[in-house]
Amino acid sequence: MSSFNLKKQENNIDYKIVVALERISEAFKVLLWKESKENSLSPIQIQILIFLLFHSEEKCKVSYLANEFNLTKATISDSIRVLHKKELITKIYSETDSRSYTIQLSSKGRKIAEKSAYFTSSIEKPIQQFSKEQKEIVFSSLVQMIKSLNTSGVITLQRMCFTCTNYKLQNNQHFCSLLQSNLHDSELRIDCQDHVLKVS
Known part of the structure; x- marks a missing residue:
């Protein structure tokens, strides 16, 4: 439908x-x-x-x-x-x-x-009029949507955390090995200048 x-x-x-x-x-x-x-x-x-x-x-x-x-x-x-x-x-x-x-x-x-x-x-x-909580919910939802569209091949090149060799999910927590730091959902990047494409 x-x-x-x-x-x-x-x-x-x-x-x-x-x-x-x-x-x-x-x-x-x-x-x-x-x-x-x-x-x-x-x-x-x-x-x-x-x-x-x-x-x-x-x-x-x-x-x-x-x-x-x-x-x-x-x-x-x-x-x-x-x-x-x-x-x-x-x-x-x-x-x-x-x-x-x-x-x-x-x-x-x-x-x-x-x-x-x-x-x-x-x-x-x-x-800019959204509350901090609203922004975080919208951003997290959009990031997941972009990830899904990338995985299904609708959109190709993405320099986001999920497709980077430096990204890991450890104990349900985002981690960047380049920064050597955990990342909050709002700290995930959509277009990172240090992105290194993960080879599947």
């Missing part, structure tokens, strides 16, 4: 949650479109610029970006071509392989990325 079936939805909280998440997803799309139009770019091009701003050099390659955004290399390459033409990025070619390159923001691209990175501020405002 579809979550969008109004009669079934009335008495099924699972369906209501799915539809609520769809509405929030729509808000992200609207805000991203607004930001992209202001800069005469596509939404994915804005997302790429923001990604380049906050992630390390080894992740700033076409193949990694394709996995990150669940798109083909060809689609990412098209966006990179446009960004390069608009002088928003530079390509740093490998000394050993002339076909391989790392993507970096130009000064012009960095300015757009730094401004565009705040496109979610309208979504952050209502969250």
Whole structure:
């Protein structure tokens, strides 16, 4: 039965949650479109610029970006071509392989990325009104949902604790071997710069 079936939805909280998440997803799309139009770019091009701003050099390659955004290399390459033409990025070619390159923001691209990175501020405002307990419940639930979607293959690349070699569950307690510390649920990371993918 579809979550969008109004009669079934009335008495099924699972369906209501799915539809609520769809509405929030729509808000992200609207805000991203607004930001992209202001800069005469596509939404994915804005997302790429923001990604380049906050992630390390080894992740700033076409193949990694394709996995990150669940798109083909060809689609990412098209966006990179446009960004390069608009002088928003530079390509740093490998000394050993002339076909391989790392993507970096130009000064012009960095300015757009730094401004565009705040496109979610309208979504952050209502969250700031939640109590600490509400935030922890929402965050814990979303982390478990992302983990499940990743496990089932709906979303691929995830730099979260559950997929990291440094993560362990000891006596029902989250533990990071890199930090040598137990982690509270709210300390789990969704996108960790020190993430090392666990090989299954």
